[in-house]
Amino acid sequence: MTGKTHLKADILLPRHVAIIMDGNGRWATAQGKRRTSGHRAGAEAVRKAITFARRNGIEALTLFAFSSENWGRPAREVNVLMELFMTVLKREVGELAENNIRLRVIGDVTGFSNRLQKQIRIAEEKTAHCNALVLNIAANYGGRWDIAQAAKTLAQRAVAGEIASSDINETLLAEHVCLADGPEPDLLIRTGGDIRISNFLLWQLAYAELYFTETLWPDFDDMTFAAAIDCFVRRERRFGLTSAQIQQLAGSDNEHED
Numbered sequence: 468m469t470g471k472t473h474l475k476a477d478i479l480l481p482r483h484v485a486i487i488m489d490g491n492g493r494w495a496t497a498q499g500k501r502r503t504s505g506h507r508a509g510a511e512a513v514r515k516a517i518t519f520a521r522r523n524g525i526e527a528l529t530l531f532a533f534s535s536e537n538w539g540r541p542a543r544e545v546n547v548l549m550e551l552f553m554t555v556l557k558r559e560v561g562e563l564a565e566n567n568i569r570l571r572v573i574g575d576v577t578g579f580s581n582r583l584q585k586q587i588r589i590a591e592e593k594t595a596h597c598n599a600l601v602l603n604i605a606a607n608y609g610g611r612w613d614i615a616q617a618a619k620t621l622a623q624r625a626v627a628g629e630i631a632s633s634d635i636n637e638t639l640l641a642e643h644v645c646l647a648d649g650p651e652p653d654l655l656i657r658t659g660g661d662i663r664i665s666n667f668l669l670w671q672l673a674y675a676e677l678y679f680t681e682t683l684w685p686d687f688d689d690m691t692f693a694a695a696i697d698c699f700v701r702r703e704r705r706f707g708l709t710s711a712q713i714q715q716l717a718g719s720d721n722e723h724e725d
């Protein structure tokens with residue numbers, strides 16, 4: 468994977484970026500093409516975004532590829548998307564491994580064909596040892612589904628006597644939602660102009676900075692990604708504290724580094 472844009476090394480980058488890739492259909496329609504050609508162009512933008520994240524030392528990139536609600540789209544579009552996931556997984560897995568990128572799929576994969584489930588397993592296994600960037604593809608994923616599956620696991624553990632129901636708190640639930648083994652998303656980017664979260668990572672986005680752009684996903688490139696990061700680094704993240712407290716904390720961190 469090659470590319471040119473590098474961000475300055477001295478700025479505090481997000482460790483984990485999540486993206487709602489929206490606007491493929493409108494991009495295609497605007498060019499007089501079928502919606503499905505927008506998804507194919509979207510796959511190219513995915514490649515660029517991964518390259519950008521890898522090159523700039525972002526630790527985790529989570530892409531919303533297919534929501535639990537997307538099954539309701541016309542059958543042809545769903546079929547093309549499924550075939551596209553298959554092709555991309557097969558085609559890119561070698562290059563992901565070469566670039567030390569670990570691929571994981573989050574979501575209810577049992578909803579996919581056996582063929583696709585197998586391809587997902589192969590890609591996850593081939594890249595399991597990689598650690599420069601974790602690429603999470605959210606497929607047949609919904610934030611409510613994620614919280615419900617975490618609650619179900621906790622209920623099962625309580626019934627099995629492994630935990631008491633009184634042990635269940637935010638910390639324990641957070642350990643059972645998807646992506647629990649990495650940093651929470653610092654930045655959520657949504658392309659395509661809509662200003663909503665659409666049932667993506669509802670639990671994990673609690674303290675993420677949100678960035679919305681009119682850019683349609685197939686047009687998302689290094690410049691757009693860099694603009695989102697640039698906006699992120701200018702934000703003050705307070706996590707419920709006051710601005711003065713945050714500055715004091717930053718000051719004491721700097722003292723420790725000196």
Ligand code: FPP
Pocket residue numbers: 488489490491492493494506507509510513530531532533534537548551552555604659684
């Ligand atoms: C939303 O645009 C996009 C999707 C539902 C599919 C995203 C899929 C890709 C980018 C293809 C490749 C992905 C991977 C991970 C290989 P939309 O169709 O809702 O666009 P619209 O809002 O303009 O109709």
